[in-house]
Amino acid sequence: MLNIALPKGRLGETVYETFAKAGFSCPALLEKSRKLTFENPQAGVRYFWVKPSDVAVYVERGAADIGVAGKDILLEYTPDVYELADLQVGKCRMAVAGFPQKYPSAQMLRVATKFPNIARTYYATQGRDIDIIHLNGSIEIAPILGLSDVIVDIVETGKTLKENGLEVLEEITPISARLIANKSSYKFKTQAIQTIVQAIQEKNL
């Protein structure tokens, strides 16, 4: 039985549809209930919903054999897992945003973000000294209130930025949902994991 961690929310439901189309359905998963895990013994899968940012932890620590996590989470937490496929859903980009006229070029840059490691790594490659302001949400408000010079955040359509006079200043990396696997599970459940990955990739092509 493969344990599969899916991210709660719209992305998770889209991803589940891909798994179902690939032959690993579990209709109970989409029913409203208080159950926490959902099994389809015939297909050899057990699903569970977890907070999107926790999927990588469940997989790295072996509570789930495989899971689906955003590339943003993988870059931020760098879990020691295999990244077996780009599912090509949940597409967006990690970007630097702010007021273009207020992007200081020389002095220490104040960066508000939910992703301190990604921001630190990005600016380290540019040799730029930054002051990270770690926030947990509503990042866009930081430059508006003068808390930061820029933000490093996920941008989907850019509509929220635009409505607040902010712009994408630099794109850091494209983001999408990735299928990840626990390294040890991959050794002992090789066939089951490879079968599911192959089936999903065939449906995705």
Place this chain on the structure above:
Amino acid sequence: MGFDIQTLPRQLSKLYSKNGYEPYTMSKFEEYALYLRNKDFLVSDRVLTFTDTDGKLMALKPDVTLSIIKNTRPSTGAIRKLFYQENVYRPGKSGQGFREIMQIGLECMGQVDAYCIFEVLRLAILSLRTISNACVLDISHMGLLSRALDEAGLSGKLRKMALAAISSKNLHELRELCSSKTLETMAVLCGKPAQVLPQLQALFPDAPELAELKILIAALESAGCADCINIDFSVVNDMQYYNGIVFRGFVEGVPEGVLSGGEYDGLMERMNRKEKAIGFALYPDLLERLMPPSKEEAPKALLLYSTDSPLEAVAQAVQKLAQQEIAVNAQPDTGNVSAAGCRVYRLEGKEVRYLGNDA
């Protein structure tokens, strides 16, 4: 036979001693400069430091191999074979706080030859089997990876990124970095040698590294290790330090590799040593979740006495109970003593009265 973490160090010591390895012990700390010079070799660059009485900056050792190289004299003839059981100090997985982690391992330094590499791999497999027969040793070759990266024309940052993609079997990002069919094959190629070696032969028909790998695998198979060997190029170590065979061991039920090692001639060279070297380390703390449920402990006795009980009476009561109970815990009866899991007695005058379990 079930796995017992308590006896594992002793079993492994016996195994290594029997194969000619000598025990090696070392200090808990080294000069910080040693780790600073070789920080890429370490699992984490965060090290616990303190200032010694002479003003030198010291560090609680985060790694054993560096200390062994630094503190042993170059071998003049025979291959130096050492094993150790030491604690190292590293940040925990969550990055919150340092942890004391036990490491058991061995090192070979000197004219390391094919037999020596075979012996170390065999001992790695036997170490894993001491824990469980459901184990896998993933074997890779940095020389073959290096050859494929050279052929793809990758250097510097791109080379590092390609290696990172291979180590996470991340084919989609590898394809964005380069268009090398050889590297793409290596990123996904893994499994039993019988399946993998023919594909490698097609990729590297004349590579001496592949010839070396084939000889080693054949010897391991002849030594009865076939069932737990995989070839898997996702085992990737830093090329500054590791050059040839690298490997990682997994045990079913443990979510990460419990053993890792390889040939580290590059590290020896950086530390001005001309010898070759190979070794591995095993991390017993990762095995705690494999422990069978502990046997139900025999109940302990809790003897409650009042604060005005004569000392002699309490001492005699404890002595009397000690003859019939596994353990006796005497406590003044403050009304606030936890009796969980205990048979509870109370000293009344000179008499001991049994009150019941968890009373």
